[in-house]
């Protein structure tokens with residue numbers, strides 16, 4: 251999973267004379283490793299085919315420089331290549347002779363980035379790495395953290411600069427910030443005896459509770475074997491952390507913005523020791539609904555060495571401008587093409603005339619063999635509930651529903667059922683569109699047309715994750731037709747075919763695009779249904 255590796259390398263090129271002491275540190279790290287890691291370090295440098303996200307994109311539309319048209323050049327590196335890279339790395343570190351590094355690595359780094367379709371911008375962008383061995387050579391990664399990574403079968407790796415990372419859905423952005431943060435924190439605060447100040451050292455922000463919970467679970471996987479104190483911020487944990495003694499033992503807080511802001515305003519949480527701040531799903535967190543809260547969190551993080559990073563699969567120009575205002579001298583990394591889904595997801599659009607015709611179309615679909623689990627997106631909470639009821643009443647098995655109007659317990663239960671594989675069909679709203687990682691989702695159906703191009707990209711990105719294939723179907727009615735062209739462009743960019751007549755449609759104006767999410771739809775998906783709701787609920 252080279253994308254992770256490319257997001258991983260922090261720090262700038264060294265001026266070896268000026269930073270002699272640092273150079274010695276690195277030399278030491280190479281010649282005398284801290285401790286050997288229990289778990290096997292990745293010996294097999296070949297990228298597994300299922301994690302080669304762009305394997306289907308070899309003939310795609312990504313811009314490629316002349317002279318690199320051989321499709322095989324986008325395949326995984328062969329072992330001899332990696333060996334020579336490793337030798338070079340060792341040679342470089344052995345060669346700390348006081349000469350200024352003239353950037354020998356740059357052409358090789360450029361070639362690697364080009365091969366895996368990553369673009370990086372910013373001053374002194376460090377060269378990418380290919381294998382975990384390189385990571386061990388360059389940084390003192392705590393051996394327990396490395397073992398935890400291996401235990402979770404993360405074979406391929408994912409430093410310190412502000413970062414804007416844009417990488418398609420399902421490519422492992424979570425690990426690409428968790429791992430470096432935990433590595434840089436080094437050890438739980440409880441074992442650092444005051445050397446790292448007191449108070450929370452990392453804040454990870456996500457737009458939904460479900461996503462915050464998922465990030466928390468990922469973080470716990472890396473936290474085993476050490477007494478890391480990772481807190482999923484909630485009413486209950488906020489109350490516990492009113493006590494400063496309890497607060498000072500916390501390493502990492504994962505939260506939605508509002509919950510955190512409430513505690514900051516009450517004076518029950520100080521963030522002046524925060525060294526790492528991540529905005530996951532940054533464009534969502536920087537939109538008008540969250541912006542003021544996020545800004546309040548950022549201004550509470552007053553540590554001079556704070557490292558900030560924004561991550562998302564989409565970063566429209568407005569959000570990117572806001573992000574760049576927040577970040578200091580950032581590196582900007584784009585994996586693949588910005589705002590473009592992975593070619594692993596095969597996308598189609600289906601004409602359904604009007605709203606009333608959608609349900610019969612969906613039931614026809616369910617009359618054929620289908621591949622559960624699948625996710626269906628509707629535009630509103632009542633429509634999600636109503637569609638789940640209709641499907642149940644029509645005999646579809648294991649239908650579930652999740653939206654923000656449900657209680658916390660109901661939502662948690664629905665996510666758990668989905669994770670356990672008990673839900674075959676999950677009907678949901680935008681709340682599930684971003685970040686949620688249910689590995690096995692084979693298909694996404696946009697029952698209601700997405701509210702924006704970004705919403706489309708995130709919704710369909712619930713399938714085709716971690717290198718798996720996926721399928722996305724989008725229903726459109728006459729009312730949705732003016733917005734079809736925007737979605738068609740995304741299909742085209744990511745290699746799905748689009749009928750000619752759609753391509754000939756006029757481009758919607760900016761004003762029209764804004765209206766995309768505002769189409770009024772009936773509260774229920776079957777106006778004829780007056781009875782039977784309770785039966786449906788009972789059946790579920």
Ligand SMILES: Nc1ncnc2c1ncn2[C@@H]1O[C@H](COP(=O)(O)OP(=O)(O)OP(=O)(O)O)[C@@H](O)[C@H]1O
Nearest residue numbers: 404405406419420421422423424425563685687716
């Ligand atoms: N190095 C790795 N090797 C194998 N699997 C990985 C690796 N890193 C992450 N994954 C898996 O890939 C899946 C997707 O990861 P993640 O949820 O972080 O994607 P994402 O890029 O944040 O997607 P989204 O944009 O939808 O939030 C997860 O199931 C995760 O466990």
